[in-house]
Amino acid sequence: MDKSLHVIFMYGLTQLGFIFFFYSGDIIASTSEGHWLAIIIGLVLNGAMVWLYMKGLGYFPQQDIISIYTGLGKGAAVLFLLPLIFFLFITNIITIRAFSEAITLIFLANTPLWAIMALIIIISGYIALNGVESIFRTGVLLAILFLPVILFTICISFQNVDFRYFFPIMDEKLTFLTKPPYWHSFSAFAGSFLFLGFIQPYVAYRPRIVMITVAALVPFYFISVYVPLFTFGQSTASTFKFPFIVLMSTIHINWLMFDRITMFLLLCLVTFTMLFISMVLWKLSQVLHRCLPKVKSSYFVIVIAAVNFIGCLFITNWDEIQSLIMWNTMLRFYVLVGIPCSIWLIGIRSRRMIKDEGA
Amino acid sequence: MRALKLLIAAMLVMVLSGCWDNIDINHRVLPVVMGVSKHDGNYLIYLQIPEQVQNSTQIKIVKGTGSTINHAVDLISANLEDRVDLLHIKVIVLDKKYAEEGLEDTISDFMRGRDVSPKTLVTICDEDMDAFFSSVRKKMGPKGTTLYDFFEKNAGWNPQIALTRVWEVYRSIHSYTRDVAIPIIRSGDTTVVQHVGSAVIKEGRMVSQISSEETLLFNAFQRESTQGKIEVMNHASVLVIGNSLAVHTRMDGGNPVLRSKLKLKVVIMETKDHPTSDMIMKELNESLTHQFNQMFAKLQESEADILGIGQYFRRQIPRSELKEWRTTFYPKLKLELQVQTIIENTGFLELK
Amino acid sequence: MDSLIQEIKDSLGNNDDFFLQQYTIGEARLLLMGFISLIDLTKSKEALYDNMHNWKLEANTVTSMMDAAGEVIDLDLEKAIMLLMDGKLILFFERECRFVVAEPVPSLLNRAIESPTNENVLQGAISSFIEDIDTNLGMVRKQVVSRHIKVKNLLAGSSHKKKLSVIYDDSKADIKLVTKMIKQLESSSDHEINNLQHVTRALGLSAWSSVPKFNTTELPAEAAAALGKGRVILFVDRMPFALILPNLIWDMFTLENDRNFPLPLMISIRVLRVIGVLTTLIAPGLYVALVAVNPEVLRIELALTIAQSREGVPYPAIVEMIFMLIILELIIEASTRLPKSIGPTITMVGGIILGQAVVTAKLVSNLLIIILAATTISNSTVVGFQNSLAIRLFKYVIVIMSAMYGVLGLLAGLVLICAYFSSLNTFGISYLNINMKKGEARNG
Known part of the structure; x- marks a missing residue:
């Protein structure tokens, strides 16, 4: 049965959190002019990879990437899946930790960090325990509840823009390509589309619609970077850790009964991120379950969540998060480029083999 | 079994909810105005706290000193019965002397912490802070937010008051092409406060001052609505009901040139000695142009671009050179302002 | 066969409403068995008599008589008791040794079809189901x-x-x-x-x-x-x-009766119900979150008023909220328990006197009373009492989470409830399906 709607909501929501939290900061930090080029390069790479990935997956109907890789043999499976496991693990830890840090910074100054992390993990774990279809349904429900809030806050974020900050347009030297923040910016893409390869046996979707979603998300990438730039200017915006969040706190609305709208945007994004984390937990549990089929996959979810929590506790400050993100760069590019390409190549190979057998 | 699990979860929640100190709103002191001044390297903080005493609001002013703002607030907090919470600060009043020394650190700290919202209004006080706050307390009515309402756009704001928020000051510190004007107030004779003009802030330091009338032009140039302002001239006084601005920029051999046209829609309120509408228009155009040129000369001299003219040249000047906008380009800037007045109507009476 | 009669007599005879009568119609001698409390015996006999007399007396009359009376069957004790319990009349033709199960005139134990008692209908059919x-x-x-x-x-x-x-x-x-x-x-x-x-x-x-x-x-x-x-x-x-x-989630918001109104009105009514549910869930939690954890979200004017109205309240917002919520639940519970004639008294005592007194006594802030009223009223907009109970329960989850994490807790609570809803399914059909076409749902 077709569940494209679920899939596109899932895909969109899980990216929004990253876009508005980290992506804008990373891009603004990586270059001082011509941000659009940096964004477009990232988006094109992402679009191409999603396309390749789905093309590759199309060769294996009803199979997830675990069985595709294990189909190659044990050694290959370990080779491909081990980095993936590491990536997912580290991503989860970084996400949980970074978001809780942001939450304490912005509005829960008195609440201990571990409590916020525990909340995020418990809720994501609960969502993940209910299984993949439940994750998707939760996504749709959250989208219905919170997307209007997000869209509203995005609309009002244009309050103080000065479009003249768009100039100067070009950065001829493309210096951003070598800057670490630019590599980090890819974390908004990597990991978000991976789930497409995990859900094939459970949920059917149309690849074309996913591509349309990828296109529909493009404005959000631009908004997240350009609205802070238009409001503050590059030299000011680059001093912020979360430019979009600071931007939201400068919005002044007389007729709203609430004062700090930042909070609502931020919290909605946090709920989407919980969804992302639960998805990662589920993916991890799937991979591990395939390794040890005897253990119920729900036990894996609990164990992984616990390990993640402990992992988060070991990170003491923001710099460590940054260095962890740095270490994750290699894995990130492996996931972003390596997995789609490998799936595609395996797909082509298997297609050829079937043809050969037929002939 | 399930019941047991639920019970354990409930117990855990009960225990946890007492874990960290969330303080209820009635145990927090919510100051609305904060005054900052600096004496001998120490910060002097004034907090204006509305207090509810039997269905009416009374204003309490508390004062504290400390080596940093937070230190001072902390000391105040320790001495008060409730915890001071800067989350609701709406107006920050800065000492003029302190503003002249430079605000960069203070403003950056406000932006860094979550307590003070970046939306908070910034003003400068033209007199001794002690005197100012004691006079404010005496004159303030039974409403906790008077000083804030003075600036609130849907309450007491007037077009000759520059509205500047913390984040805008912060932007001016870092931006290459943009400075800000901060309103200057002092305690009034009969009213709570009196607006005396605007301070010109360049990179976080007060460098000059413009008058109320000039601030109106400044606001008009910022495309803020100047609706409601009454312009008095020799022969008539008019009510501004609308304004628009058209700007044209060009680079003239390394010298920036900006031509702008300010359109004002006015309604005639009073006349003296039977002027014609042409006379009124001419008089208005001339006086405004003259005023503007005077103000601009002052601004150019102080190298503070509060009009944000540099913004218009971002297209022409590459970023590397834009850094020197204030020092290289701005002093050479030629600004031609043309004021065009349209008399929308003349009231019920015809002009002769 | 007499042994079966004896067995029946043994197992049911100590019921005073059980009867075992001899009866003769024409040449047939029968035993009638049944419960007098379930059967209108006089009318049943009359009917039986009429029935049999209308029958043409032909050869083998008793057999045709048996056919006329009801269903001729072989019985064992178990089955017989069940039939009797079910209000059937059992005829035993002594000579033929056959049992006939007849459909008697039942004694009237059902109420008439009335208008519904737990649901209100505006502009629609008002007959409701009965016990039968x-x-x-x-x-x-x-x-x-x-x-x-x-x-x-x-x-x-x-x-x-x-x-x-x-x-x-x-x-x-x-x-x-x-x-x-x-x-x-x-x-x-x-x-x-x-x-x-x-x-x-x-x-x-x-x-x-x-x-x-x-x-x-x-x-x-x-x-x-x-x-x-x-x-x-x-x-x-x-x-x-x-x-x-x-049961699907959308049932909480829709009634078929809505379709008796023009479409725009129907949509607005349903939107109203959605708002009602959201208010019920969010309002108490939001109060706790804003008062205890995140007062900066409130506008300054509101913050000052709330601070003033809470002045002198001796316990934290969460206790205040739960305390009043429970009192409110008690009022609701009490008014359902009481007879209809005393019900309004409770409403008055609870609503007016308690509400006013609790504020003047400074036990809770008066804003809280407003929030509670809004919550309770909006809770009642939900379609179906059983749904409103569920929502009533969920709001506590959100209140507790809000007390711990403020607005974050509020939203996390909502996520939790969403996740809970999405985990529910009945015979493989998710609670969140919007409509049930053949197969599975289109969306939701």
């Missing part, structure tokens, strides 16, 4: 005149027998679901069914689910609409409502 399962079936049949409506009768319970009827529209309903359901009911036919929890268990569903697994309605029109949407209806004898399976 056959009447209910008839009402549904009358409502949907269609050859696609199928009825399956089942009997459940080992010592207490209970009639169940499963009704579905075989052109709309998912046949797999229906067979699964019937199979489940048949396999658990030894379960006693006296209440809805028993029904839940008999259907093999989790009894711990806070959201009811079936939507109940008293209105034949609603039941008919449900059939049209492919739902399955379950009637339980002695329950004056239809159980609609599966």
Whole structure:
């Protein structure tokens, strides 16, 4: 049965959190002019990879990437899946930790960090325990509840823009390509589309619609970077850790009964991120379950969540998060480029083999 | 079994909810105005706290000193019965002397912490802070937010008051092409406060001052609505009901040139000695142009671009050179302002 | 055969409402057995007499007489008792040694069809289901005149027998679901069914689910609409409502009766209900979050007023909130327990006196009273009492989470509830499905 709607909501929501939290900061930090080029390069790479990935997956109907890789043999499976496991693990830890840090910074100054992390993990774990279809349904429900809030806050974020900050347009030297923040910016893409390869046996979707979603998300990438730039200017915006969040706190609305709208945007994004984390937990549990089929996959979810929590506790400050993100760069590019390409190549190979057998 | 699990979860929640100190709103002191001044390297903080005493609001002013703002607030907090919470600060009043020394650190700290919202209004006080706050307390009515309402756009704001928020000051510190004007107030004779003009802030330091009338032009140039302002001239006084601005920029051999046209829609309120509408228009155009040129000369001299003219040249000047906008380009800037007045109507009476 | 009579007599004879009478019609000598409390004996006899006399007396008259009286069957004790319990009249033809089960005139134990008591109908059919399962079936049949409506009768319970009827529209309903359901009911036919929890268990569903697994309605029109949407209806004898399976989230907001209004009005009514549910869930939590954890979200004017109104309240917001919520729940519970004539007193005592006094005594802030009123009122906009109970319970989750994490807790609570909703399913159909076409849902 077709569940494209679920899939596109899932895909969109899980990216929004990253876009508005980290992506804008990373891009603004990586270059001082011509941000659009940096964004477009990232988006094109992402679009191409999603396309390749789905093309590759199309060769294996009803199979997830675990069985595709294990189909190659044990050694290959370990080779491909081990980095993936590491990536997912580290991503989860970084996400949980970074978001809780942001939450304490912005509005829960008195609440201990571990409590916020525990909340995020418990809720994501609960969502993940209910299984993949439940994750998707939760996504749709959250989208219905919170997307209007997000869209509203995005609309009002244009309050103080000065479009003249768009100039100067070009950065001829493309210096951003070598800057670490630019590599980090890819974390908004990597990991978000991976789930497409995990859900094939459970949920059917149309690849074309996913591509349309990828296109529909493009404005959000631009908004997240350009609205802070238009409001503050590059030299000011680059001093912020979360430019979009600071931007939201400068919005002044007389007729709203609430004062700090930042909070609502931020919290909605946090709920989407919980969804992302639960998805990662589920993916991890799937991979591990395939390794040890005897253990119920729900036990894996609990164990992984616990390990993640402990992992988060070991990170003491923001710099460590940054260095962890740095270490994750290699894995990130492996996931972003390596997995789609490998799936595609395996797909082509298997297609050829079937043809050969037929002939 | 399930019941047991639920019970354990409930117990855990009960225990946890007492874990960290969330303080209820009635145990927090919510100051609305904060005054900052600096004496001998120490910060002097004034907090204006509305207090509810039997269905009416009374204003309490508390004062504290400390080596940093937070230190001072902390000391105040320790001495008060409730915890001071800067989350609701709406107006920050800065000492003029302190503003002249430079605000960069203070403003950056406000932006860094979550307590003070970046939306908070910034003003400068033209007199001794002690005197100012004691006079404010005496004159303030039974409403906790008077000083804030003075600036609130849907309450007491007037077009000759520059509205500047913390984040805008912060932007001016870092931006290459943009400075800000901060309103200057002092305690009034009969009213709570009196607006005396605007301070010109360049990179976080007060460098000059413009008058109320000039601030109106400044606001008009910022495309803020100047609706409601009454312009008095020799022969008539008019009510501004609308304004628009058209700007044209060009680079003239390394010298920036900006031509702008300010359109004002006015309604005639009073006349003296039977002027014609042409006379009124001419008089208005001339006086405004003259005023503007005077103000601009002052601004150019102080190298503070509060009009944000540099913004218009971002297209022409590459970023590397834009850094020197204030020092290289701005002093050479030629600004031609043309004021065009349209008399929308003349009231019920015809002009002769 | 006399031994069977003896056995019946032995096992039922100590019931004073059991009768065993000799009776003669023409040449036939019979024994009549039954419960006087279930059978209008005089009328039944009359009917029997008329029936048999109208019959042409031909050869082998007694056999034809037996045919005329009812169904001739072989009985054992078990079956006989069950038939008797069910209100049937058993005739024993002494000479022929045959049992005949006759349909007697029942004594009137059902109320007439009345307007619903738990649901209000504006502009719509107001007859409601009654306790008698056959009447209910008839009402549904009358409502949907269609050859696609199928009825399956089942009997459940080992010592207490209970009639169940499963009704579905075989052109709309998912046949797999229906067979699964019937199979489940048949396999658990030894379960006693006296209440809805028993029904839940008999259907093999989790009894711990806070959201009811079936939507109940008293209105034949609603039941008919449900059939049209492919739902399955379950009637339980002695329950004056239809159980609609599966219960979906959208049922909380929609009534078939809404469609008696023009479309824009219908949409606004439904939007109102959605707002009602959201208010119920969010309002108390938001108050706690804003007062205790995140006062910076409030505008300064509001913050000052709230601070003032809470001045002198001796405990934290969460305690204040839970304290008042529980009092409110008590009022609701009390007014349902009380007879209708005393009910208003409770409303007055609870609403006016307590509400006013608790504020003047500075036990709670007056804003809280407003929030509570809004919560309770909006809670009642939900369609179906059982749904409103679930929502009433969930708001506590949000209140507690808000007390811990402020606005974050509020939203996290919402996420938790969303996740809970999405984890629910009945016979493989998710609670969140918007509509039930054949197969599975299109979206939701």
